[in-house]
Structures are given as C-alpha cells and as structure tokens.
Amino acid sequence: MTAPPQELPLIRLDNVSKRFKLPDGRHFDAVQATSLDIPRGDVFGLVGKSGAGKSTLLRLVNLLERPDQGRVFVAGRELTALGKRELREARQNIGMIFQQFNLLQNASVFDNVAFPLRIHGGDTAAQIDARVRECLQLVGIADKLHSHPAQLSGGQKQRVAIARALAPQPDVLLCDEPTSALDAETTESLLATLRDINAKLGVTIVIVTHELPVVTSLCRHVAVVEEGRIAERFAVDDTSRLPITRLGRDLVRLRASPETRNDLDRLEAAYA
Template sequence: MKQPDAPASSPAATGELIRFDQVTKRFGDHTVLDKLDFSVETGKHVTLIGPSGSGKTTILRLLMTLAKPEEGTITVGGQQLFPADERQVREIRKNIGMVFQQFNLFPNMKVLRNITEAPVTVLGLPKDEAEQRARDLLDLVGLSDHLDKYPNQLSGGQQQRVAIARALAMRPQVLLLDEVTSALDPELVAGVLDVLRDIARSTDITMLCVTHEMNFARDISDRVLMFDSGKVIEAGGPEKIFTEPEHSRTREFLSAVL
C-alpha cells in the first residue's frame, strides 16, 4: 500500500504537540470539561475512552475551534490556540485534520475534487500537485478506482474513507478521529478501521481518537485516557488500561463495552 507524503513539519518536531491547561467548557449550567489538564506528544496515537457525555468529543471540537472554552489555555505546536487572534487560529487550524462521525463530503463534487478543494483553496497548492496527492491518498484508502464518482454513488464505508483521505490531503500535524465508524453499517466498520490502522503504522502523524471500538483502540494506541465527568480519571498504555485498570469506574466501563 502506498504511503502518503509526510505531514507538514512542526515547530515542535519532537516532544509535546497538544496541551490543555486548566480547560473548562460549559454548555449552559452543565460543565462538560472541568479544569482539564492533558497533553499529546508529537507522533503519538492517543485514544479517549469513556461513557457518552464525558467530554471526549468536546476536546476534538475545541481543537477544531468549533467551540471555545470558558477558561484555560490550549496550545498546539508551541502556539496558543485559545486565547488567540483569528489570524493565529487560522494558521494553527491548517495543521489539524478531523474525520467526523458523518462524512460531510461535498455532494456536488466528485471524489477527486472533494479531496483537492481544500489544498488548492486553503494551502494554495497547484492543481496538478493537489490531484497527484489525492490520487496517492485514494490508493492508500483503497479507492483509486472511484475518483470520478459522486459521494451518493459510494457506500457509507467508502464515503468515510474519502473523508479520511480528504483530511490527510492537508498534511496535518494531527489527525482527529471522532467515532468515525458510528454511522456505518456493521459490515463496513472493519474496512474503515483497517485503513486507519494502516495510517497509524505507516505514517508519523499524531492521532487523537475518540472511539467505542476497544479492539481498535488497543491496536493503535500509544496511550489511552479514560474520561468521566469531564476529567481524566486514568491514563496509561493500552495493555495496562485494558487488562489491569486501576480505577473502579474504568473497570465498570470496560466490562460494559468489551
């Protein structure tokens, strides 16, 4: 399988890439994240697990600037994402790619243009170069024969693989994955997870993943964080978390999902 080009170089080539310091996020009277502290190192794959409503997806939304925290700071690649001015936010966002639960492809664009649109319009990449990058990525996700199709001509699993290729086309430093198989029929889940496993193994991209697919989390993670009520209650390598969890809430959660 052909590997995609390496992600763009980072101001922090090694060490910490993402840091949350005392981040609080509320929706009305409900506190979703409660003075959260956590970090992700460059090139590592970190998976967030825990019950629904524990704040996992909110973390990804904050990194994508789809929401703003009430308190605390968020730093990416040594630059402050919150608080920051709009220009700095836009520059940092170029280094962050996200794959959502829903595929969010442009229905009026064929597969190839869905992938090339952002590199051309946002990064200013020449069209020929963007198309070659898109072809390489379609090869990576096993869809090189589908570049001239519209999204409604693809299965859900194929659309999600296009969405993964589209996120990678920006050569982000970090790839955010938000329950990317939750909208798929069960028989399509394995193919999408296999693509993500290949990306995790064949690139040095930093990955921050929210998933209820525990076997997948065990396979790809360098570190697993267990969330409950807006806090990290346990963290460690996948073998420790999945075989010898220390916190009773972690044991309770895993017994329900494994």
C-alpha cells in the same frame, strides 16, 4: 553528563474547561478543568459514556469549541492566543473526520479531497491533482476518483473524509466517532487504514469512541472521560494494572489473557 532535552508533547491541553448554556437557562459543564498531554506519533483514545464530554474535549484541540479557561497548544503553538487569521493557518496542521462524513454531496470524490487545498491556496492544479490521487491511493479508493458520495458505501465515504483530512499534510488527525455508523467488518478495515496512516506518515491520531474494541485494536494510550474530567489514562497494552474505572477495567480485560483476567477479578473483588 547532561540529559537530553525531553520532547514536548505535540498536543497539550492546560487546565481547559467548557460550559454550555441550556435552553432552560441552566449551565452544563461539558469539560471541567482538565489537562492532557499527547506525544507526537501517538494513537490516543478518548472513551466515556454518552454526555461524558469526550467529543467536546476533542473539539477543544482545534478550537472548534473555544475553552472558557485554560490554554491549548499544538506543535508548540498556543492556539488560544492566536488571532483569526493565524488560527486558520494553524488549523491546516489539524485534520478532522466526523461520524457522518460531512462530504459535499454534489461534488465528486476528487473535488471533496481537493477542497481544503483549494481553500488554502498556494498549490497549482497539477500539485492538487497529484496530492488528491496520492491520498486516495493511501486510503484504498483510488478507483473512486470520479464517483459522488451517493454512489459510495459508508466505509468508502469515511475513507474519502480521511483522504480529505490528510490532503493538507497535517501532523494531527482528530476522529470523532468515525466508525459508529459502520458495520464490524468495515470498521476493522477502516482501523487498519488508520494504523497504516499512523505508521507511514507519523500522523498523531486522537479518536473519540464508545466502542472499546476500537480502542484495543487501534490505540496505544487511552483516557477515560467521566463527567467532564479525565478519570484516568493508561497504556492500552498494560494489562498488569487494575484501572480505577469500570470502562478502564473492561478495556484491560479485552486485551488480557485468561490468567490475567482471573487476577483482575480477584483484585477487583478485593477492592470492592
């Protein structure tokens, strides 16, 4: 009996690397020869210390940073092989939200969310109106339709950014430190919204964060990034293994029972 074909990962980074030139003429290898597969529907975290390369790695997915070598695939298309026009079209399938929201300050909430739909074209005014309202309802701020960013809290601004990213109905949502400017209560509320989006829409979420509780609350899988490389990756709910990195062990401890934490301490002592 022939085994059913295995589904290809939605996101594949194949041996990608990225180097930046510093002002003094030296070079900095932000990402070093890294490969990564992320399955469709996953919620995947990238964690690491400041400067580890996790945000650069995220930006390689939609080619906001183009790799110096290697290939990037999303939904079966090799983005690194596309021309400018084709790449613009492919990026409609990849939403992105940022730490500082990146909203149009002089535009209403409605116009911020409608912006990518108007840029891409093809939708009528009625279709845009319906889609904007649907997205704002999904993120819980339908009552802010006519507000402007200056009238919103940080959490509300981030919800507008999420609604805007979802408006073109992407398969992928890239999140670069989306909660780092928010307080703990607002962060948990926003994470609940992202969980709901993943569950209802099946959108694959990739999130960069330095906050370990964000990973344990939201993610199914995580990769620890160190010095431009993926040092390890594992399922967040797997508390039976001893990760090889300090960050990995700290993550496991956050989810582990007291008994498992004691076992981890003994294993760590044995390998010290």
